[in-house]
Amino acid sequence: MGRKKQSRVTLQEVAKHAGVSRATASLVVRGSPNISKETREKVLKSIKELGYIYDRVAANLRSHQSSTVGLIITEIGNPFFSELLVGVHEALDKEGYTVILGTTFDSPDKQDALLATMLEYRVGGVIMSPVPGSSPDMVERLKQWGIPVILVARKMLSEEPFDYVGIDNVAGGRIAAEHLIEQGHRRIAFLGGFSNSSVWTDRKKGFCEAIEQAGLEMDESLFVQSPATRQGGIEAIKRVMQHPQPPTGVFCYNDVVASGVMLGLKEQGIVPGKDVAVVGFDNIPESAVFSPSLTTIAAFPDRLGAKAADLLHRRMKGDEEEAKKLILQPELVVRESS
Amino acid sequence: MGRKKQSRVTLQEVAKHAGVSRATASLVVRGSPNISKETREKVLKSIKELGYIYDRVAANLRSHQSSTVGLIITEIGNPFFSELLVGVHEALDKEGYTVILGTTFDSPDKQDALLATMLEYRVGGVIMSPVPGSSPDMVERLKQWGIPVILVARKMLSEEPFDYVGIDNVAGGRIAAEHLIEQGHRRIAFLGGFSNSSVWTDRKKGFCEAIEQAGLEMDESLFVQSPATRQGGIEAIKRVMQHPQPPTGVFCYNDVVASGVMLGLKEQGIVPGKDVAVVGFDNIPESAVFSPSLTTIAAFPDRLGAKAADLLHRRMKGDEEEAKKLILQPELVVRESS
DNA sequence: CTTTACATTTAAAACGTTGTCAATTTGTTT
DNA sequence: AAACAAATTGACAACGTTTTAAATGTAAAG
Structure with missing residues (x-):
């Protein structure tokens, strides 16, 4: 049945196996352009043979980057929000982000706790549908740490200067x-x-x-x-x-x-x-x-989600313009009930 | 508007501010019992004053632990799966885990890619609803790294010796x-x-x-x-x-x-x-x-999810028993359509 | 007043990666 | 053959924690 809990292969070991330096191996896994085809293949082969697994956690720690984004919604039960989730998720996926999910169930405390958790996990950005009447303090705090936050579908109580994607x-x-x-x-x-x-x-x-x-x-x-x-x-x-x-x-x-x-x-x-x-x-x-x-x-929740994801992506790429409000127009759909 | 991008306060700085060693500060944040009340309070005060944020990523890296679990489902669009998601999410939340979400859209390749990503993020365990006809290799691989995997709602093609929670x-x-x-x-x-x-x-x-x-x-x-x-x-x-x-x-x-x-x-x-x-x-x-x-x-998707989460939690706590199959019984609900 | 025991606290190494950068090797062009 | 560019290396210091084993202080026991 295979051995239990083999310990992780490190980049160091890959480098040794491929007969190159750790630095080179690192450049290969990150797809650096100035690495010759030959060595690249040599390293990739070793990676495969040893079953090396890239440690994104260690890499992110060192490089001060983050490829995760937090997504906070109020209730997954409502199909509106599942559609929103689909939209966000799909768009972020395409850009290579990984999503950390949180649900507030309309509790402000839970929302603050979630935001705190996301901070602890060093997410690179957050998309959230705020709990009605919750305070913007926590969001302000995230932004102070340089973490962009996009509000979606719901605004915060007052007209705060946050990015927002919603419908009219x-x-x-x-x-x-x-x-x-x-x-x-x-x-x-x-x-x-x-x-x-x-x-x-x-x-x-x-x-x-x-x-x-x-x-x-x-x-x-x-x-x-x-x-x-x-x-x-x-x-x-x-x-x-x-x-x-x-x-x-x-x-x-x-x-x-x-x-x-x-x-x-x-x-x-x-x-x-x-x-x-x-x-x-x-x-x-x-x-x-x-x-x-x-x-x-x-109300096009999936489009809302996709737009929010795009906006977040731009922010994480360093777009420092002032807060944007994206307002989509709703459309009447007439059916039998009226 | 506050300064931009203040850099993170580290435990080191907290320690210095509180006049203790980094090790002591670390013990405090983890709630170790053998720290005197005095120093604990001193450190906690410094934490608050400096606005310190615990870095779970660095902590997990060092301690070889993980408080994240991966959740892989096939389609969020189907309410069955959103309910499942609710069940899993709620139960894991209660135990203090953070959820990384993935959707396969019924593509085996996407599923493998997602499992690989979860591995890279050092998740502590995975709950997944496998894509029909997908191969168990990747799951086998996770288990080899000591990462428990719980199959939910769907089995893999063959009768693999994996934990499974589903209905009859x-x-x-x-x-x-x-x-x-x-x-x-x-x-x-x-x-x-x-x-x-x-x-x-x-x-x-x-x-x-x-x-x-x-x-x-x-x-x-x-x-x-x-x-x-x-x-x-x-x-x-x-x-x-x-x-x-x-x-x-x-x-x-x-x-x-x-x-x-x-x-x-x-x-x-x-x-x-x-x-x-x-x-x-x-x-x-x-x-x-x-x-x-x-x-x-x-089919009680929320219960399924909760059971799967519980089982995963036990596995992550070190329960090494052989693969469990949890089969819930479905119930007929008669309404107008028949 | 020393020893023993115990509870606290600590310094330094570790986790697996990336960043830096000068130094080397290799390959190509003049 | 020299000059240049491109590819690779090595060494070391980060990143922010936890771990380990050892050091400190204090109180009880001899």
Whole structure:
């Protein structure tokens, strides 16, 4: 069954085996151009024969570089974030980075702990979706150590001078409301999410703008906050339907909430898409298969992720320009639910 | 705006500031018991004052330990795997490990490359869902270096002596078929996935066992392989419904395929759950919101992940017992689609 | 007042690599 | 043959920790 725990072969041993100096061997593994083809092959052969494994940890320690980046998201459960993760991961992969993953589950403490861990691991940069209401201190600290941080999908509480990649949530909210108004709805609810997140306030802002512009009355009882989960959606729709004048259209904080909303409607014998129009946000892949299929605002999480990764890459390469804000435009996707 | 790129404070500097030796400072940061309370506090104070950051990379290099583990999955897009990821991640987090993530996208080469990378990063262990048909050489190699590897959800081609955590796919296939037979279906299709994966062959095996036991005929044209994606499901159901004697019940390789199958049925004006019964596999959260809601075989990916993480933790702690196989039992979840 | 024992603390070597740079070898051109 | 360029070397000092074995200080025991 092979021996146990053979100890690592070092570059030193490779060099000796190939009959060259350690310096030369080092240049070979790093692909230096001024090494003759001959010696390069000699060394590569020895590497293969001895089963040498490059020690990136030692190399990074010595060279003050880092080929790892930290990725911090709030919940992997939400397909929006898994798509985001795919986008980031794929783009970073292409550039040869290795990803250290962290999940905050919306806890500020956990977020700080994660950032601290990433610091301890000497990551070269961080892409994160911040917890609503968390303080920018820790991010500031990373930047002070020269570690670039890209915020994605969510901003921090205040308008901090950080790089940010996201979508235009105000526009998204407006588009959603305009669509429902165009469909003839006069009483429209906004369900799910919490007002402490920048995403929520932005979407609400756009929503309200469209409502006002159409000259509709703004009824505070049509705004129901709840966790951005399926269960949260179920509860929110139940609450709002008890209103003496229930809405005929609802705009949901995101698609997961929308799935709960539609479930809740069905439970009460109300047919979503017919009796009540439902519009979601994010356009997660599943929303096409819901029934009725969900009208939603596409937020392109994978593109967001890829853009964030590109930006981070540029920063790590030494781009020192001032903070960039990349705002993608969302798009309305009309389906059966409205 | 603070200075740029302050260089890291080292333990050396902390020691000097606290008036102790570097060794003592090191013992303090590691929480050694035989350090007097006095000096401990002195050092901790200096750490705080100087803003010292522990360098785990350097520490791991020296101590030959590793607090990172590699996690390799095939596709983050499938909710089954995101749930798995959640389970693994949460459990490892609790034990203080940091996760390095990799995705193979079902490419054996990518898988080998990822394993090589993890080796280079000196991970302490690996949890992976292997690419179907990939060779166990690389895994063997890791184990030779004393790095434990846990296979999860998928086995390697042959019955290798590796630790494995998965569910009983044969039982799952049988349960699904039995359920459909019990509902009165005589012609049942098995759609999606490819025969090169152990998961597929196992599910098919159980499926066939039940068919035979019920004395039904086995029609090869009712087995349609396709990518395990929504699109794959759409194509598979279209193909099989062209059959002169189309099935009245279908068992899908997984829930994602099932979602495609139901979509494909609707496109043809056939009502899933009424005209044709559909059963999925995995019980991804979304399957409850499909319409009709999907009858499926629950595979508990999060539990799988947690178990795998626990097992890995034990291995990393030095548990040298021979390869363990942990097989969880799947459960039938009946909903509207059957 | 010395010895023994014990708890703390320490100096120096190690981990596996890269950076530096002057010195050497080899190959090519004038 | 000399002059030049290109490729390779050797030696040593980093990088920021942990490890080892040895040294210190102090209190209890003789």
